[in-house]
Amino acid sequence: MIHASLPELRRALDARQISSVELATLFLDRIDALNPALNAFITVDREGALAAARAADERIAAGQAGALTGIPLAHKDVFCTEGVLTTCGSKMLSNFVSPYDAHVVGLLKAAGAVGLGKANMDEFAMGSSNESSFYGPVKNPWQLAHVPGGSSGGSAAAVAARLAPIATGTDTGGSVRQPAAFCGITGIKPTYGLVSRYGMIAYASSLDQGGAFGASAEDCALLLSAMAGFDPRDSTSLERPAEDYTAALAAPASARPLEGLRIGLPREFFAEGMAGDVRAAVEAALVQYRALGATTVEVSLPNAKLAIPAYYVIAPAECSSNLSRFDGVRYGHRAAEYGDLADMYGKSRAEGFGAEVKRRILVGTYVLSHGYYDAYYLQAQRLRRLIAQDFQVALQQCDLIAGPTTPTTAWALGQMADDPVQMYLSDIYTIAVNLAGLPGLSQPCGFGADGLPVGLQLVGDYFGETRLLNAAYRFQQATDWHARRPAIAA
């Protein structure tokens, strides 16, 4: 049961081969056994999970089960959960119990999904390795001495090690796709505005977007279908009819299911910077895509190389504003001893935030300050527009864009700890997609020389989620990279 797909779990639950309580217990026991080694969860909510599972069993017995009723899942600890600790990976929120559920959490509860607990993450989602978490680093299930990626590293490691069949995440600059690639699973970041940000602790609001992790594109499609949808409480939520992202997957299998699909390969992504073993796996995957009927065409994203400097102005600027609410008064940690009010703010924030968060607040405050705004923030916004335009030009020549998710496989824990800029550079292929607000997916497509997974990134036009998930699904029907498991999950 541990390795069953979501549709298989659905059938087993509906046929009463297993109850939701039994299924939740199976995963909770696995978390107890394996989490000490992986550190994928910050909070395990056994009681809440079993109560939700009992309710799901009643719903199943009454014949009222939906696609996710009784299915266990993990939430990234950035999503507020009523009555359950929400830390955002920070000491600042180490005692924060939200009085309400994030929109996404509410939708999944209403669907009858069973929340197992809260997944570890980089502090306030700032990082690409999960090492900035106040609760300690997450280990990569494929090799425990390596990072799982970040910032949604706990969610990705949990799914890869089968501590949960599916998990939520968020992606501001790659935080779903990069850990999915490093952990050998599938992850999708939808179009900006598709998933409500209400109750998702804000990092960089114009970039933050909720996303889904699963062992396959099909499992991601099921989870995303339940997460997406208009929410008036998020001013950037898009008012669109709900979509069933699994509908296209039901089309009959054929030898060349991707006939007519044009895949654009950005010249700049294949030029330099990609490790040899990543390139080999990505190119082999493209051969497979062609065998399934797709054609490939070279496209250009001339400004994509400027995505990292633009992002590391815009994201810190927004974070410096968003994180000002953590002042020891309204939320979060308060210093035990202080003089006047300013001293209390200063000490509380100095004690509550870790080094990476402080670095970004400082950079963000600087680029927004009088006299520097035009030189940095405004320029970055201009670059952002050029990058988005590049994608629109490229997407006139193709239906989706493919390339590596990351330049290398997962690095060793500690390897980049003293070199934040090196870590920022590792997000080179994912960040431009957030700046443009486009949907992106990462799927496993092979292994590097070190035995660690390689991810293939697919990027679509706005609201192209169905096309991305369908392409990945057809690839997964013909290959078994997504079915490979780390020894810890055997």
Ligand SMILES: NC(=O)C[C@H](N)C(=O)O
């Ligand atoms: N939050 C993200 O999407 C991760 C990105 N590496 C960042 O640190 O901003």
